[in-house]
Amino acid sequence: MFTGAHVILHSRDAEADRAFLRDTLAFPNVDAGGGWLIFKLPPAEVAVHPTDAEPKHELYLMCDDIEKVLNAKGISVVEPASDQGWGILASIRLPSGTPLSIYEPRHPVAHDL
Template identity: 45%
Template sequence: MAIIGAHALLYTSDPNALRAMLRDAFGFKHVDAGEGWLIFALPPAELGVHPADGPTFESGVRHQLTFMCDDIHATIRDLRSKGVKVNGEPKDQGFGITVMLGLPGGVEVMLYEPHHATALEGASR
């Protein structure tokens, strides 16, 4: 038996708006599991394991979903043009340049351009 993938969940007070944004603004491929319940294919992913201490953990974050990009400024321009809320301006955090995206129903995800090596196949870093 092998693990064949991962299934991530976003909880939102406005699932229809968030599904529409992931479909239309982010352009994620999807299937309709019935009654408009869209399941999205995500870009290639990697998994990092962080220690359970420090400011992120102490702020209440236990698990985090981030979207990676090659050019954060171009990606922000594109997403803003499609109605995605970008909270603030990008900041260099050392490990990469980050900004938070405000998605429908109070969902926040990080967008970042990594400065470190990635485990993604074909990654240029």
């Protein structure tokens, strides 16, 4: 029924963040017109967590080797890697200043089903 998911990052410096996704993270992309880049993401999965707070959405990029990502050229670390039990969690900074959460899962993943 569904063919994919489209994630939107709102940014105070969209050009710099697009260049970071293209050049530093090397995400393949298409130009939707006028330089408006849309990036191919790795396979995805979605989880639903209970909350008593205001409902929200979160984005985490999953990786096989979080230390390799954190030590890559051009990466600014906001939150260093920490073991959460279910995985190793960290946060990097986009050029706009926006933090982007990343994690190396230790749980079974659904994105290859």
